[in-house]
Amino acid sequence: MYRPTAFQEDNVDKLVAFMKANSFATLVSIVEGVPYASHVPLVVKVQEDVIQLIGHLAKLNPQWQAFETVESLAIFTGAHAYISPALYEKHENVPTWNYIAVHAYGIPKVITLNHSPESMDQMIDEMIDTYEADYKSHWHGLSDGYRQGMMNGIVGFEMTVTRLEGKYKLSQNRSQTDQETVSAALLQNPDPAIRAVGEEMRQNLSMDN
Incomplete structure (x- = not known):
């Protein structure tokens, strides 16, 4: 992604924390020569400095057929906010948008019940542990036939x-005064998503001071 120097974020711990907090991602692959995207919850794992993303698609979704051959891209995004030029010190300015985005690239490995039942069970358990740990006993209490039917309908x-890019576009290219004014204005907005951007700006400013 296009990342001007002022907006680049390469702190892996910070990016992983953002991915975990915003784990409903857009997964993009090239299927038959054209981009194909699915919107999926992902489990973000880090083991010995290796980042792994775990998830599943419906078996009828053709995107998984592109796995194991070419690179895919998982896009994680959070809150975003319109920034009015009225908030800047100087009159000659234009509107913009503040946001955070993290792009994670890699080649997905396919997991199916027929070929790797243990891996499929592990994938399901990790998804449950991440999103609703209390559901695990319910899931394992279902009949074997029902659970196998569900797992046969998906591809994990x-x-x-292999590559991680972060972009924190939080007005870092503006003066200190402009950044503080924009952050304060966003923090007063009734929309919690817009206030979240203001809070990210405030935290970023505190790190610079």
């Missing part, structure tokens, strides 16, 4: 991240 995947 595990993607080792």
